[in-house]
Amino acid sequence: MLYLKRRGRKDPLYAQKLSERFGRYRRDVSNPVWVHAVSLGEMRSATPLIRALLAQGETILTTHFTPAGRREAEREFAEEIAAGKVQTVWVPFEYGFTYRRFLKHFAPKYGLVMEIEIWPRMIMACRKQGTPLFMCNAQYPLKSFEKDQKGLGLRAALVAGFAGGFVKSEGQKSRFSAVGMRNIHVTGELRFDQPIPQHHLKAAAACRNALSKGRPSFTLTSVVEGEDALYIDMIRQTDGVLFTYVPRAPERFDEVAQMLETAGLRYARRSDLLDDDLGLNKPAPDIDVLLGDSLGEMYFYLGLCDRAIVGGGFVPKGAHNVIEPLALKKPVVVGPHIWTIEYPATEAIAAGVCQLVPDEAALRAEVRAPTPVTDTQITSFYDSHAGGVARTLAAIPNALGR
Structure with a gap:
């Protein structure tokens, strides 16, 4: 809360809609596909996939931690938000009770976590609730991979907690597989399909x-x-x-x-x-x-x-x-x-x-x-x-x- 207050001095959106950070939301979509795009870059990579999912008739829930990511979602999908096809909210704080509220409220079909965001409570809550949670457009940078091979290897263990992953290359697949992730699919880099305005x-x-x-x-x-x-x-x-x-x-x-x-x-x-x-x-x-x-x-x-x-x-x-x-x-x-x-x-x-x-x-x-x-x-x-x-x-x- 202190962090958000401090960041809110420069960008007021950080300090707005704080109830969402505690898992309390209005409901515009139900049983959506959940896309977690923490910030601007992740949201941009998710955009072409969200467009394709909407074309298949899905409703979409996007979650973000930074104002840049949320603003990009609200700008890019303004028409779909107005039509009730897309909803954008803050991701809950990293507590078990906030994620229980979040998952009970929206009941997502499955979750797609863009890039390599690893939040223990998010992963554990989804496993307990039975919500499939996948890494999407995922990469495992060599520096992180080598670091995770040392010490207790806690982050590597958390990676294995995902239901699977959609990864950028065969090399990335081998790294994720080495730390215990299963159900891995090589799908490439979504940013190559970004729409150009x-x-x-x-x-x-x-x-x-x-x-x-x-x-x-x-x-x-x-x-x-x-x-x-x-x-x-x-x-x-x-x-x-x-x-x-x-x-x-x-x-x-x-x-x-x-x-x-x-x-x-x-x-x-x-x-x-x-x-x-x-x-x-x-x-x-x-x-x-x-x-x-x-x-x-x-x-x-x-x-x-x-x-x-x-x-x-x-x-x-x-x-x-x-x-x-x-x-x-x-x-x-x-x-x-x-x-x-x-x-x-x-x-x-x-x-x-x-x-x-x-x-x-x-x-x-x-x-x-x-x-x-x-x-x-x-x-x-x-x-x-x-x-x-x-x-x-x-x-x-x-x-x-x-």
């Missing part, structure tokens, strides 16, 4: 030249705390390039703006420069940086660039999604810490569509003289990894024993 691309095309003024353009996506000094220093030392700078967390927008100001960079905020429809509401100024201070508009920001630099790779917590830029045929640059996106980053690097740079000097060199990448390379790589939604839909009945 065409109005974002049209808006980007309409204002790209006005902003770049003929310069090469890079978009820095999902930049996390701890990387800003490196990226801002790189921007200061790079002439003749437009950078679009998109922090991952909305509570950091003002902080990053101040950093750009202090660095003496010419910048403009998306909220000042563009209207609600992503059109320029004033003549484009001469800027070095467009600060992307909005949520849910990543494809617009990517539409402005020639290449993307994916954030997170220069801190130990690890890099974020490389798939969105590749979907738009934008070559990708990542820092050295890619353990969080081992699949598909390793495959993308091998295919030559993603460049791994070990340090700031290598990053500057790649920006100044980008490695050649063709649209054909990216298309071939992307097409070979798409189809995760169809494979997951086909695997669900088998996983349930139907």
